[in-house]
Amino acid sequence: QxxxxxxxxxxxxxxxxxxxxxxxxxxxxxxxxxRQKHGEAPVFLMILLKGGEQKGHEKISASFNEKKQQSSLxxxxxxxxxxxxxxxxxxxxxxxxxxxxxxGTGTRLTIIx
Amino acid sequence: xxxxxxxPRYLITVTGKKLTVTCSQNMNHEYxxxxxxxxGLGLRQIYxxxxxxxxxxxxxxxxxxxxxxxxRNFPLILESPSPNQTSLYFCASSLGSGEQFxxxxxxxxxx
Numbered sequence: 001q002x003x004x005x006x007x008x009x010x011x012x013x014x015x016x017x018x019x020x021x022x023x024x025x026x027x028x029x030x031x032x033x034x035r036q037k038h039g040e041a042p043v044f045l046m047i048l049l050k051g052g053e054q055k056g057h058e059k060i061s062a063s064f065n066e067k068k069q070q071s072s073l074x075x076x077x078x079x080x081x082x083x084x085x086x087x088x089x090x091x092x093x094x095x096x097x098x099x100x101x102x103x104g105t106g107t108r109l110t111i112i113x
Numbered sequence: 114x115x116x117x118x119x120x121p122r123y124l125i126t127v128t129g130k131k132l133t134v135t136c137s138q139n140m141n142h143e144y145x146x147x148x149x150x151x152x153g154l155g156l157r158q159i160y161x162x163x164x165x166x167x168x169x170x171x172x173x174x175x176x177x178x179x180x181x182x183x184x185r186n187f188p189l190i191l192e193s194p195s196p197n198q199t200s201l202y203f204c205a206s207s208l209g210s211g212e213q214f215x216x217x218x219x220x221x222x223x224x
Contacts, residue, residue, distance in 0.1 A: 002155065032211065041203060041215035042156065087155060101213070102172065103148075105155035 001025055003090045005104035012078050012111050020107045022088030023070040031064050031071040032089040032101060035082075042087060045073075075109070083111045115140045117216035119204050125222045126194060134189045134219050136204030142214070144207045145187040146171070147179065149200040150218075156203065162187055194223045 003024040012018055022031060030049045034042040048064035048071060060082075064071045075082055085108045089101040117138045126132055138145065146161040148171075158171030162181040176198055178190040187206075191198060204216040 002157075030211075032213075034213075041217055042213075043215070044212040047211040089156075100161070100171075101146075101158065103156040103158075105153060 002102055003088055003104040005086075005088060005107050007107060008105070009108040010110070012109070014080060014111055014113055015077055018075045018078060018109060020073040020075075020086050020088075020109070021070060022072070022090070022104055023068075024090050024092075026069065026090075026092050028064075028066065028069055028071075028090050029093055030091040031062075032091070033062055033071075033073050034087045034089065034103075035084045036087065036106075037084040045086075078109075078111050080111050080113065083109055085109070115214070117204055117206055117214050119202075119216040119219050121219060122217060123220050125224065127224050128195055129193050132191050132194060132221075134191075134202060134204075134221070136187045136189065136216060137185050138187075138204075138206040138214070139185065140206060140208070140214065141184065142206035142208050143184070144209060145181070146205045146213070147177070147187070147189050148203045148205065149173065149198075150203060151200050159189070159202075194221075196223050199223045 003022050006021045032047045033045040036042040059076045062073045085106045087103045087106050089103045120135045143164050147159040148156045150156050157173045159177050160179040162168045199222050202219045205213040207213045
């Protein structure tokens with residue numbers, strides 16, 4: 001079953017912050033985050049493992065709450081380049097190689113000047 | 114340059130005409146996957162492969178076949194395409210450390 005992402009879409013002004021949530025009905029081993037710009041392929045942002053801490057990538061960071069079976073992606077002081085669709089991918093067992101990733105339906109983020 | 118390539122990038126075909134979408138990676142990755150992307154449904158895994166001659170079904174395998182005869186190649190085969198297979202298809206590969214590298218995508222239209 002696909003994880004549920006919220007919100008489905010969000011519009012921000014440059015410099016504002018955003019939070020994207022990813023929830024699963026199953027216990028998770030890891031959560032992966034990808035960004036896809038319009039007309040392009042998804043690009044890896046970060047992975048959070050069970051028992052791991054919050055991770056960061058420039059001004060984009062994420063947390064993983066194992067008990068709640070959810071992850072959140074934080075975008076601070078958003079830039080125009082952050083626009084795109086964000087996908088979380090969840091893994092319920094530690095399969096090396098991520099061959100069993102299940103992606104959410106995506107959150108479309110639009111940054112306006 | 115490390116990359117995943119797919120061919121063709123665009124394809125329009127008719128119902129029932131067998132087709133193959135090729136995928137190749139030059140990073141010596143063991144793991145490869147095929148996804149389809151449809152509006153509102155996100156990325157859904159079709160098939161994946163953990164190594165040469167080792168493949169398994171993903172979440173939406175019906176109507177598709179794959180093969181992994183060489184480490185670098187992972188073709189997707191539609192034996193008898195139908196209109197509901199009209200979609201954007203992505204191939205991806207990974208070494209096993211977390212990051213999947215996606216190909217540029219193949220937009221398929223089945224009339």
